Amino acid sequence: MAKTKTTFFCQNCGAQHSKWMGKCPQCNKWNTIVEEVVHKEVVQTWDSSQSSSGKKSKPFRVSEIVSNQEKRFNTRNEELDRVLGGGIVPGSLILLGGEPGIGKSTLMLQLALSVSHLKTLYVSGEESLNQIKMRAERIDISNENLFILAETKTQSIFNQIKALTPELLIIDSIQTLQTEMIESSPGSVSQIRECTAELLRYAKESSTPVILIGHITKDGNLAGPKILEHMVDVVLQFEGDRNHLFRILRAHKNRFGSTQELGIYEMHGSGLREVKNPSEILISQRDDELSGNAIAATMEGARPMMIEIQALVSSAVYGTPQRSTTGYDIKRLNMLLAVLEKRAGFRLAAKDVFLNVTGGIKVDDPAIDLAVVASILSSNEDISISSKVCFAAEVGLAGEIRPINRVEQRITEAEKLGFQVIFISKYNKINIEKYKIKVVLVSKMEDMFQRLFG
Ligand code: TYD
Ligand code: MG
Numbered sequence: 001m002a003k004t005k006t007t008f009f010c011q012n013c014g015a016q017h018s019k020w021m022g023k024c025p026q027c028n029k030w031n032t033i034v035e036e037v038v039h040k041e042v043v044q045t046w047d048s049s050q051s052s053s054g055k056k057s058k059p060f061r062v063s064e065i066v067s068n069q070e071k072r073f074n075t076r077n078e079e080l081d082r083v084l085g086g087g088i089v090p091g092s093l094i095l096l097g098g099e100p101g102i103g104k105s106t107l108m109l110q111l112a113l114s115v116s117h118l119k120t121l122y123v124s125g126e127e128s129l130n131q132i133k134m135r136a137e138r139i140d141i142s143n144e145n146l147f148i149l150a151e152t153k154t155q156s157i158f159n160q161i162k163a164l165t166p167e168l169l170i171i172d173s174i175q176t177l178q179t180e181m182i183e184s185s186p187g188s189v190s191q192i193r194e195c196t197a198e199l200l201r202y203a204k205e206s207s208t209p210v211i212l213i214g215h216i217t218k219d220g221n222l223a224g225p226k227i228l229e230h231m232v233d234v235v236l237q238f239e240g241d242r243n244h245l246f247r248i249l250r251a252h253k254n255r256f257g258s259t260q261e262l263g264i265y266e267m268h269g270s271g272l273r274e275v276k277n278p279s280e281i282l283i284s285q286r287d288d289e290l291s292g293n294a295i296a297a298t299m300e301g302a303r304p305m306m307i308e309i310q311a312l313v314s315s316a317v318y319g320t321p322q323r324s325t326t327g328y329d330i331k332r333l334n335m336l337l338a339v340l341e342k343r344a345g346f347r348l349a350a351k352d353v354f355l356n357v358t359g360g361i362k363v364d365d366p367a368i369d370l371a372v373v374a375s376i377l378s379s380n381e382d383i384s385i386s387s388k389v390c391f392a393a394e395v396g397l398a399g400e401i402r403p404i405n406r407v408e409q410r411i412t413e414a415e416k417l418g419f420q421v422i423f424i425s426k427y428n429k430i431n432i433e434k435y436k437i438k439v440v441l442v443s444k445m446e447d448m449f450q451r452l453f454g
Contacts, residue, residue, distance in 0.1 A: 008033050009189040014227035036184040073168070073209065076114040079265060079274045080107075082303075083236060083249050085257015088168070091207040092256065093200050095174070095228065097214045098238035103247055103267055104213045106135065107238065108170050110271050111211075113141040120145060121166035125152040125176030125186075139271040152186065154179045154198050166208065171199065173213040174228070196231050229253060246275060248361070260301035279306040279417055283358075289387060292379030296371030297392040297410035297422065298363055304406075304413035306390060307361065309368065311375035312354040321350060327357030328372065329364065336373055336395060343399025344445040346380065367404040369395040370423060373445065374452065383453050388420040393428075399445050403428040411435055423448060 008017040010033050015026035023030050072087030081087050088094070098104045105127070112120045113136060120143075124132055129150050147164060151157050154177055161169065171177065175187040177195040184190050196212070203210040214228070216237075229235050233255040240247040249263035264275040283295060283306055292311045297304060309328075316322065325333050333355055340346045353376060357363055371391040378385050392410045394402040403425040404410075411430075414422045415437040423440045432439040442448045 005038050006035050007038050007190070008035050011189055014189055014193060034188070036182075036188055036190045038182055038184075038190055073115070073118060075111055077111055077274065078276065079249060079263030080111065082301075083251050083257075083261050083263045084234065085251075085254055085261070088209045089233070089256045090209055091203050092209050092233040093196075093203045093231070094209065094211045094234040094236060095214050095232040096211060096236045096238060097216050099216055102238050102240065103265070103272060104238055105172050106139070106267075107249075107265070107272055108172060108211060108213060109135055110139050110141070112146050112168070112170055113139055113143045115168060116143045116145050118145065118167040119147075119164070120168040120170065121147050121149060121161065121164055122170045122172065123149045123151055123157055124172045125150070126172055138269070152176050152178050154195055158198075158202065161202070169199075169202075169208055169210045171210065171212045173215060175215050193227060193231075196228055200231055247272065258301060261303070262300045278303075279413075283308050283387075289384035291382045291384045292375055293387075294371040294375035294378060294385050295387070295390040295419075296365075296368035297390050297414050298365045298368050299406055299410065300363075300365075304409050306414065306417060306419075307363065307368070308358040309371045309375045310356045310358060311372070311379045313348065313351050313376055313379040316350055316352045322352045322354075324353075325355040325357075327362045328355050328368075332369075333372070335397070336369060336376070339395060339397060339399050340373065340376065340445065344449070346377070348376070348380065351380070366394040367392045367410070369393065370401060370448070374423075374448065377449060377453070381453060385452065386421075388418070389423070389452075390414050390419050390421070391423045393423065393425040393442070395445070401425045401427075401442050401444065401448065411437060411439060423451070 008020050010017070010024040010026060010029070012029045012032040013024060013027035015024060017033060020035065021033055024032050072089055074087050075081050096104055096108065109122065109132065112122045129148055132148050147166070149157065149160055151160070174192055174196060178186045178191060179194050179198060182190050182194050199210050199212065202208065212232070234251060235253040237250050237252050238247060239250065247265045247267060249265065251257070251259045251261065253259065264278050265272040266275050294309050296307055296309055298307055299305065323330060323333060323337070333353065337348050337353060341348055355372065370393040373395055374385060374391055392404060392407060394404055396402050407424055407428045408430060411422055411424070415435055419437055421438045421440060423442055426441040426443040432441070440451055442451065
């Protein structure tokens with residue numbers, strides 16, 4: 001046994017210091033440094049000589065390396081596959097973060113139950129076998145290839161892994177794990193770091209994908225040091241208002257795919273349902289047409305999606321008019337209002353403007369500008385826009401309506417969803433003859449106003 005040593009860790013960034021300080025010099029946060037007891041032993045829990053592949057590391061030519069790109073595991077969950085960039089890459093370490101109660105354990109158990117083609121080990125340090133059984137009964141999928149282990153000590157977990165040789169390992173959660181090599185309590189920076197390092201070694205040397213569930217703190221960061229995010233290959237975030245029915249899965253980091261993609265789920269009594277057509281939940285179902293509503297054809301990653309913009313324009317009660325937004329950049333709103341005022345002569349300076357992107361989704365696609373402008377004008381004039389009309393264009397500082405990328409994909413989506421008219425920029429050079437939907441080309445704000453409200 002090596003001699004006991006203590007080190008000071010910053011709980012925020014994971015930096016190591018030799019003495020206590022009030023402020024971490026690395027990340028400049030106050031009161032984040034804590035003392036932890038560390039054991040330094042040379043023995044590694046996951047010993048490569050015992051792993052099935054037992055590769056010794058030596059340099060290879062790039063051409064000699066056998067790519068396992070094609071061997072991605074399909075998770076039988078389209079939304080998850082898309083966010084991961086087309087399935088799980090063997091040997092990858094994936095971190096899934098999210099607030100308590102958002103559905104991380106449900107998503108992972110559902111995944112574990114669906115992948116009956118892979119021998120899966122689900123390790124839970126948070127729930128008892130009984131609780132997991134109850135959850136599995138709610139989800140109601142049976143899988144003889146899934147094994148559940150309630151354990152928190154990494155040494156015991158690795159012993160079970162050696163006996164079982166799973167093809168997929170899920171850990172719920174990394175904060176509950178404990179390695180004997182370090183004496184501090186579970187959830188502390190050094191424990192999280194060491195346990196993750198052990199799992200990383202295991203994943204890489206055995207080519208088994210490992211998914212870690214991680215908690216996030218009050219301010220929305222993954223609990224434990226930032227260093228965790230550097231160690232893993234993929235960081236997924238499961239988010240959404242707990243009162244909303246649906247949940248959004250995003251990749252914040254992905255070494256094997258884009259971070260643009262987004263997966264949408266709905267929480268039901270029997271687990272999470274994939275929402276394959278997001279427009280169905282993002283457009284409010286209404287019978288009567290109200291002023292101030294306009295629909296934008298936007299893109300999230302490679303997927304076109306229709307979202308609804310709602311604006312409310314009213315005379316300001318106080319001297320300074322209020323501007324507020326949900327799901328949209330307020331600076332961009334102010335810019336569009338200035339453009340409307342200066343370039344198109346609409347008097348909005350003395351008006352309160354509230355803007356809402358329905359569904360609680362945050363969008364930063366410039367192509368929704370035109371829908372934002374249309375909804376503001378509709379509310380200002382108190383004339384409704386038909387729910388069969390949608391918009392896809394950017395608005396420039398000179399009041400010009402600018403072309404956007406992938407306009408054809410957006411038009412096709414709008415057509416598929418039964419829209420009858422779409423407004424796009426005149427400068428988008430496309431052949432509009434081939435569409436059934438009426439494509440209206442506009443170049444200036446006045447053009448659009450004329451075509452919309454006559
Ligand atoms: P959970 O997956 O435990 O969240 P996390 O692991 O992120 O903390 O549970 C999320 C919530 O989902 C919980 O409050 C109960 C609810 N739930 C359902 O509505 N339907 C279901 O089928 C299941 C399993 C859970
Ligand atoms: Mg959980």
